[in-house]
Amino acid sequence: MAAQSVAGAGALQHDRILPEEGGNLFVKVAILGAGGLGKVMLEAIQAEGKHSVAGFLDDQVRDQFCALPILGPLASLAGLRRRKISGVALAIGDRFLKVRLDLIATIWSSGLRAINVVHPTAWISPSSRLGQGLYIGPHVVIHAGASIADYCVIWSGSVIEHDVRLDENVFVASSVSLAGYTEVGRDTFVGIGAVLMRSRIGESATIAAGSLVTKDVTAKTVVMGCPARAVGRKRAVAYHS
Amino acid sequence: MAAQSVAGAGALQHDRILPEEGGNLFVKVAILGAGGLGKVMLEAIQAEGKHSVAGFLDDQVRDQFCALPILGPLASLAGLRRRKISGVALAIGDRFLKVRLDLIATIWSSGLRAINVVHPTAWISPSSRLGQGLYIGPHVVIHAGASIADYCVIWSGSVIEHDVRLDENVFVASSVSLAGYTEVGRDTFVGIGAVLMRSRIGESATIAAGSLVTKDVTAKTVVMGCPARAVGRKRAVAYHS
Amino acid sequence: MAAQSVAGAGALQHDRILPEEGGNLFVKVAILGAGGLGKVMLEAIQAEGKHSVAGFLDDQVRDQFCALPILGPLASLAGLRRRKISGVALAIGDRFLKVRLDLIATIWSSGLRAINVVHPTAWISPSSRLGQGLYIGPHVVIHAGASIADYCVIWSGSVIEHDVRLDENVFVASSVSLAGYTEVGRDTFVGIGAVLMRSRIGESATIAAGSLVTKDVTAKTVVMGCPARAVGRKRAVAYHS
Numbered sequence: 001m002a003a004q005s006v007a008g009a010g011a012l013q014h015d016r017i018l019p020e021e022g023g024n025l026f027v028k029v030a031i032l033g034a035g036g037l038g039k040v041m042l043e044a045i046q047a048e049g050k051h052s053v054a055g056f057l058d059d060q061v062r063d064q065f066c067a068l069p070i071l072g073p074l075a076s077l078a079g080l081r082r083r084k085i086s087g088v089a090l091a092i093g094d095r096f097l098k099v100r101l102d103l104i105a106t107i108w109s110s111g112l113r114a115i116n117v118v119h120p121t122a123w124i125s126p127s128s129r130l131g132q133g134l135y136i137g138p139h140v141v142i143h144a145g146a147s148i149a150d151y152c153v154i155w156s157g158s159v160i161e162h163d164v165r166l167d168e169n170v171f172v173a174s175s176v177s178l179a180g181y182t183e184v185g186r187d188t189f190v191g192i193g194a195v196l197m198r199s200r201i202g203e204s205a206t207i208a209a210g211s212l213v214t215k216d217v218t219a220k221t222v223v224m225g226c227p228a229r230a231v232g233r234k235r236a237v238a239y240h241s
Numbered sequence: 242m243a244a245q246s247v248a249g250a251g252a253l254q255h256d257r258i259l260p261e262e263g264g265n266l267f268v269k270v271a272i273l274g275a276g277g278l279g280k281v282m283l284e285a286i287q288a289e290g291k292h293s294v295a296g297f298l299d300d301q302v303r304d305q306f307c308a309l310p311i312l313g314p315l316a317s318l319a320g321l322r323r324r325k326i327s328g329v330a331l332a333i334g335d336r337f338l339k340v341r342l343d344l345i346a347t348i349w350s351s352g353l354r355a356i357n358v359v360h361p362t363a364w365i366s367p368s369s370r371l372g373q374g375l376y377i378g379p380h381v382v383i384h385a386g387a388s389i390a391d392y393c394v395i396w397s398g399s400v401i402e403h404d405v406r407l408d409e410n411v412f413v414a415s416s417v418s419l420a421g422y423t424e425v426g427r428d429t430f431v432g433i434g435a436v437l438m439r440s441r442i443g444e445s446a447t448i449a450a451g452s453l454v455t456k457d458v459t460a461k462t463v464v465m466g467c468p469a470r471a472v473g474r475k476r477a478v479a480y481h482s
Numbered sequence: 483m484a485a486q487s488v489a490g491a492g493a494l495q496h497d498r499i500l501p502e503e504g505g506n507l508f509v510k511v512a513i514l515g516a517g518g519l520g521k522v523m524l525e526a527i528q529a530e531g532k533h534s535v536a537g538f539l540d541d542q543v544r545d546q547f548c549a550l551p552i553l554g555p556l557a558s559l560a561g562l563r564r565r566k567i568s569g570v571a572l573a574i575g576d577r578f579l580k581v582r583l584d585l586i587a588t589i590w591s592s593g594l595r596a597i598n599v600v601h602p603t604a605w606i607s608p609s610s611r612l613g614q615g616l617y618i619g620p621h622v623v624i625h626a627g628a629s630i631a632d633y634c635v636i637w638s639g640s641v642i643e644h645d646v647r648l649d650e651n652v653f654v655a656s657s658v659s660l661a662g663y664t665e666v667g668r669d670t671f672v673g674i675g676a677v678l679m680r681s682r683i684g685e686s687a688t689i690a691a692g693s694l695v696t697k698d699v700t701a702k703t704v705v706m707g708c709p710a711r712a713v714g715r716k717r718a719v720a721y722h723s
Contacts, residue, residue, distance in 0.1 A: 434677030
């Protein structure tokens with residue numbers, strides 16, 4: 001599941017066929033999760049215009065969400081291929097990390113393809129490397145030489161500077177700024193408005209909203225404040241609030 | 242004056258006729274206020290290319306502002322229709338809240354139309370609901386399901402996440418980030434660089450510049466700091482500095 | 483070296499010929515510095531599509547950088563015109579201020595032209611005034627009446643509000659927000675995520691990352707924190723970390 005050497009699609013490049021697409025430009029997609037992230041991701045997919053969305057999977061029993069059908073519970077993921085749906089977009093928020101990790105494992109074992117959802121107003125450097133299963137929101141900047149591994153989520157207006165490395169399943173909230181060369185370990189959460197100077201962040205860490213990170217953060221540590229200081233430990237799989 | 246169910250105009254949608262426009266695409270407009278906000282709003286209107294600007298109203302006696310005529314003092318607002326000007330853009334800053342509220346009342350009683358000024362580089366979700374008389378600046382994000390009531394002002398680069406609700410006449414300065422589901426009461430001011438986690442902000446509150454809001458704020462309260470704490474009370478109509 | 487009255491090139495204006503260009507639209511350019519800023523600047527020049535890049539100058543002995551040749555050390559700058567290279571882009575970071583100032587002097591004495599590099603996703607007000615030798619990154623906003631003097635660098639997503647004045651060689655990191663009417667003296671560094679309320683900042687000052695500046699800062703002063711307070715003095719030419 002390592003980040004692949006796949007150039008991104010930016011505001012000026014959105015009619016380019018990405019290497020990952022393999023000529024199979026339009027894929028019928030189900031969005032996993034009918035909440036805030038699912039809603040936002042649906043509109044980004046529609047704005048991109050590269051895929052068609054068949055509906056959502058969600059465990060809450062409803063008929064529709066955003067005028068599209070709920071196709072079944074999350075557990076029906078493995079059966080999607082029989083319904084001619086070959087792509088999925090993972091829209092489970094960071095509060096349900098265990099569910100996210102289970103779904104990622106199922107996506108792999110089911111032969112489904114996790115699509116990248118890149119908002120057309122994002123700027124993605126042609127020399128950045130994007131994995132798969134990503135969500136990249138409006139007005140995000142991913143700069144030269146940055147590397148974004150599989151299943152990362154980057155919300156609106158965040159800046160990922162040059163040569164930053166995000167490992168798998170990193171959650172970056174809105175209006176975050178990561179300085180050049182910063183490295184962030186897998187399953188880490190970075191809260192809204194946080195600012196990270198050049199640093200190394202361990203896996204499964206939590207950077208609280210509005211923090212100013214001025215030095216390295218060890219794995220599973222919760223940091224907070226300006227400058228950020230450790231305020232607790234996090235279980236490997238936990239709720240972020 | 243509640244927010245109406247009107248889809249917004251975004252970077253990729255700026256040639257779309259909005260429901261509010263009713264086919265009457267080009268309106269001759271006067272900008273109320275010849276200061277910083279007036280200047281910024283003029284350029285956004287010109288970048289949008291949807292309306293023509295006849296000039297400014299301002300109480301300071303001058304001939305011109307930004308190479309356009311000063312048409313008279315603010316009190317001449319009610320007579321604009323006789324001059325074939327049917328639209329107005331409210332460019333009075335938050336420091337003059339009483340003047341703003343008086344002008345809003347006059348706009349309504351005069352049968353004028355308060356236009357929306359949406360910078361063409363802003364991203365506005367098609368499922369957001371925009372009122373009238375708004376200014377939305379460059380690179381702003383208004384996300385899915387957000388609701389922005391009449392006469393709100395949102396400066397450059399601010400992010401309004403999904404399902405946020407801004408009541409009437411909320412002032413959001415530059416580079417502000419409002420997390421999903423946040424609710425902000427009418428006549429509230431949010432200062433430059435503030436970050437609001439999911440919260441409810443009462444009416445006529447003041448969120449000082451650079452604040453990190455982590456919990457609800459009651460009406461007429463001034464909060465400041467990271468995390469933000471109450472530091473004073475505000476009269477219903479007051480100056481924000 | 484004062485800022486010239488030259489209208490900027492914005493997202494909607496990038497096919498416009500700037501007054502500074504004098505009809506000489508495509509210039510063969512060398513980038514001074516083969517590091518992070520050089521890489522980012524190369525991609526912005528390529529995205530703009532206005533100039534061709536012949537290679538880099540850098541003192542570190544290498545053959546190539548970003549698939550382009552290293553043309554020689556920085557000291558070979560004065561000989562560039564003999565190689566039919568008439569433009570330069572200054573990509574030396576703020577940590578080497580003395581080197582930057584020496585190169586600026588050499589550019590002037592060599593009759594080379596320092597080009598402006600403006601990312602096509604930046605929004606530049608037509609009433610702003612831009613000097614030369616600038617780098618302006620993706621999603622930056624430069625608003626009405628702002629004045630940016632020669633050799634300033636403004637990283638990704640920063641907001642320069644209306645009527646702001648930056649003197650020569652000011653460095654603005656990513657995701658910075660400068661309120662309207664702010665004035666910043668020459669050779670000053672503004673760190674990532676800083677927020678400046680309306681204020682006057684003296685020359686050669688340092689605004690640390692994440693600072694909230696609420697009042698004026700005197701020359702050569704280092705300020706830090708929310709609100710920012712003086713924490714030290716800076717030599718006229720120094721390293722910023």
